[in-house]
Amino acid sequence: MTDYRKSDWGQFPIRPGDRRRDVWMGRLISLTALGAIAAIVLIFVFIGREALPVITSPDVHQEVTVSQMVSKLEFRPGKPKMYIWQPVSETPKYSLAPLLLGSFKATLVAILFATPFALGAALYSSEFAPRRIRESIKPVIEMLAGIPSVVMGFFALIILASVLQNLTGWKFRLNATNAGIALGIAVIPIIYTIAEEALRAVPRSYREAAQSLGASSWATVRRVVLPAAAPGIFAGVTLGFGRAIGETMIVLMASGNAAIWSLPLTDSIRTMSVTIAAELGEVVNGSPHYHVLFFIGALLFVLTFFVNLLGEWYVGRLRRRLSGSAG
Amino acid sequence: MTLQQILNYETERKTKMKRVLTVLGVTLLAAAVSMAGKSITIKGSDTMVILGQRWAEAYMKAHPATIIQVTGGGSGTGIAALINGSADIAEASRPMKDKEKDQVRQKRGLDVVEIATALDGLAIYVHSGNPISKLTLPQLKQIYQGDITNWKGVGGPDREIVLYSRENNSGTYAYFKEHVLKDEDFSPQCQTLPGTAAIINAVSKDPAAIGYGGIGYSKGVKVLPIARDDQSEFLEPTEANVNAMKYPLARYLYWYTAGAPDGEIKKLIDWALGPDGQKIVTDVGYYPLPKETTPEKKMQK
Numbered sequence: 001m002t003d004y005r006k007s008d009w010g011q012f013p014i015r016p017g018d019r020r021r022d023v024w025m026g027r028l029i030s031l032t033a034l035g036a037i038a039a040i041v042l043i044f045v046f047i048g049r050e051a052l053p054v055i056t057s058p059d060v061h062q063e064v065t066v067s068q069m070v071s072k073l074e075f076r077p078g079k080p081k082m083y084i085w086q087p088v089s090e091t092p093k094y095s096l097a098p099l100l101l102g103s104f105k106a107t108l109v110a111i112l113f114a115t116p117f118a119l120g121a122a123l124y125s126s127e128f129a130p131r132r133i134r135e136s137i138k139p140v141i142e143m144l145a146g147i148p149s150v151v152m153g154f155f156a157l158i159i160l161a162s163v164l165q166n167l168t169g170w171k172f173r174l175n176a177t178n179a180g181i182a183l184g185i186a187v188i189p190i191i192y193t194i195a196e197e198a199l200r201a202v203p204r205s206y207r208e209a210a211q212s213l214g215a216s217s218w219a220t221v222r223r224v225v226l227p228a229a230a231p232g233i234f235a236g237v238t239l240g241f242g243r244a245i246g247e248t249m250i251v252l253m254a255s256g257n258a259a260i261w262s263l264p265l266t267d268s269i270r271t272m273s274v275t276i277a278a279e280l281g282e283v284v285n286g287s288p289h290y291h292v293l294f295f296i297g298a299l300l301f302v303l304t305f306f307v308n309l310l311g312e313w314y315v316g317r318l319r320r321r322l323s324g325s326a327g
Numbered sequence: 328m329t330l331q332q333i334l335n336y337e338t339e340r341k342t343k344m345k346r347v348l349t350v351l352g353v354t355l356l357a358a359a360v361s362m363a364g365k366s367i368t369i370k371g372s373d374t375m376v377i378l379g380q381r382w383a384e385a386y387m388k389a390h391p392a393t394i395i396q397v398t399g400g401g402s403g404t405g406i407a408a409l410i411n412g413s414a415d416i417a418e419a420s421r422p423m424k425d426k427e428k429d430q431v432r433q434k435r436g437l438d439v440v441e442i443a444t445a446l447d448g449l450a451i452y453v454h455s456g457n458p459i460s461k462l463t464l465p466q467l468k469q470i471y472q473g474d475i476t477n478w479k480g481v482g483g484p485d486r487e488i489v490l491y492s493r494e495n496n497s498g499t500y501a502y503f504k505e506h507v508l509k510d511e512d513f514s515p516q517c518q519t520l521p522g523t524a525a526i527i528n529a530v531s532k533d534p535a536a537i538g539y540g541g542i543g544y545s546k547g548v549k550v551l552p553i554a555r556d557d558q559s560e561f562l563e564p565t566e567a568n569v570n571a572m573k574y575p576l577a578r579y580l581y582w583y584t585a586g587a588p589d590g591e592i593k594k595l596i597d598w599a600l601g602p603d604g605q606k607i608v609t610d611v612g613y614y615p616l617p618k619e620t621t622p623e624k625k626m627q628k
Contacts, residue, residue, distance in 0.1 A: 075512065076472075086512050088495040088504075098515075157525070162532055171487050173533045174518060253525070256518035257494070268518050278494045278521065281404045 050294035063288040064094045085259035098259040102269035109180020110244040118191035126199035145189035153253030156182035170266040174256035191236040198232020235314035242307040248273040365591045366394040371405020371418030374541045402498030417583040420498035437586035446614040448564025449576035452548040454534045459483045461552045461561045473514030490517040491538035543612030566614045
């Protein structure tokens with residue numbers, strides 16, 4: 001029955017129904033891709049729907065309005081007003097300012113800590129390291145990405161915090177710097193991987209041209225390779241930023257989670273992601289507190305979305321630049 | 328690889344797949360059957376999760392046919408699970424609010440039954456090197472509200488106080504807020520950590536720290552005697568003081584069920600309140616119920 005015709009490239013039999021199967025498999029695969037996109041859209045719709053009452057619902061407005069979320073609130077009678085997050089209270093206070101600031105402080109420290117290490121490692125492994133060393137550095141650094149964030153958080157809570165406090169004597173043992181460094185370690189592989197790929201994507205001809213003009217290795221790297229790869233390095237930093245701002249477990253364990261409105265990086269912080277993780281379990285479904293938490297979630301979603309978009313845009317720019325000028 | 332090998336591989340893979348699916352199906356079936364047997368889900372207070380797990384282990388050893396799952400997450404989480412029916416027993420380190428009982432009635436049409444299972448004293452911890460030896464409740468309130476910010480203010484060394492508290496989904500947090508802060512707000516400087524163990528850990532490493540939590544955990548830190556006010560006696564959370572409810576921060580640890588417990592759940596509750604169960608309470612570091620306590624307090628409608 002089966003028609004074993006020979007295909008062009010030898011022995012592979014084409015059976016009846018193969019074409020149909022091809023079509024179906026193609027559809028199935030595009031369906032999974034569409035599914036992934038649909039999932040993101042649906043998640044955003046769901047979060048947005050739960051967050052919307054913060055803007056529209058009069059019931060929620062009896063307890064909190066958007067303008068209250070960005071203004072100073074009365075903590076106790078007779079005390080100066082301040083930005084304060086105290087959702088479980090006789091008069092709940094939902095100032096988002098300390099949470100936003102907390103997220104940015106942790107992320108800032110993480111990026112400042114991670115970038116030099118990641119960039120240095122990327123430069124070394126793409127430009128200077130002998131092939132054998134390079135091939136062992138890359139997987140080792142990328143293994144960092146495999147460390148569960150709860151383990152990283154635990155390390156920061158138990159060891160890093162004590163080391164930092166013994167060195168500096170800061171008031172808060174758990175603070176923005178402590179959490180930021182742990183976050184930074186988690187972000188290094190992201191920045192490293194993308195930066196290293198960007199550096200290696202710089203065509204050999206660039207380096208050869210520079211060296212033939214008498215440039216030293218370092219001058220080649222500094223004046224030719226780095227500028228050419230710059231968009232890719234920015235992309236790595238932005239994607240690292242996106243990862244750090246959404247990271248929850250490390251910050252939950254390592255930052256002390258006090259919603260303080262202050263600039264010093266030595267104070268305890270409470271980030272947006274931690275607030276959602278710590279409070280959503282208890283919150284009464286449909287209450288103002290519940291909707292405010294989703295509002296924060298939507299804010300975080302939009303923020304990471306645009307940061308990641310920016311990162312992708314840089315990647316695209318790098319690709320255009322290298323292919324444009326090399327081709 | 329020749330074509331034949333590829334084809335062989337394909338068939339082999341398919342057979343393997345079938346085998347895996349069969350095994351999976353059988354496992355699921357077995358799991359379903361055992362679930363349909365006697366499985367009890369207990370969820371709630373992080374303070375009580377160790378106690379709940381020890382009870383479950385001991386009970387399951389004596390009754391191998393019963394499966395008990397104990398998880399934490401906080402009293403509020405447990406109560407939420409009781410409301411939506413995903414837990415048989417909610418563990419709580421604070422009494423359930425009337426609002427929450429109403430929700431159980433609305434969603435499940437059942438009245439909540441409150442069972443006091445053990446006693447706990449909420450201990451106040453400081454670093455073991457801290458020279459402070461006692462505090463009153465009003466002092467504690469001022470410290471946690473940010474009115475006293477230096478240990479000097481309560482007769483200690485000149486050092487800023489570092490505040491540790493639980494997350495606001497914890498029964499311990501709710502209890503502390505109600506009984507120490509008189510329902511006023513915590514200072515914004517107050518750090519919140521997930522779980523009593525994390526607080527103990529932080530306090531044991533931080534010479535300027537103060538924290539609170541169950542006595543069952545208090546290893547490696549100094550537990551302070553507490554007085555209701557200036558005139559009262561300073562008391563430690565010892566068994567005698569907690570049992571007599573003389574210690575100012577003594578509390579019951581509760582189990583809640585929706586509707587009167589029956590069958591295996593009733594047996595488990597009776598066992599936990601009996602001598603075997605109460606011995607485990609002592610082992611874990613809490614205090615057993617005094618003999619005269621009535622084991623079950625039915626809730627008013």
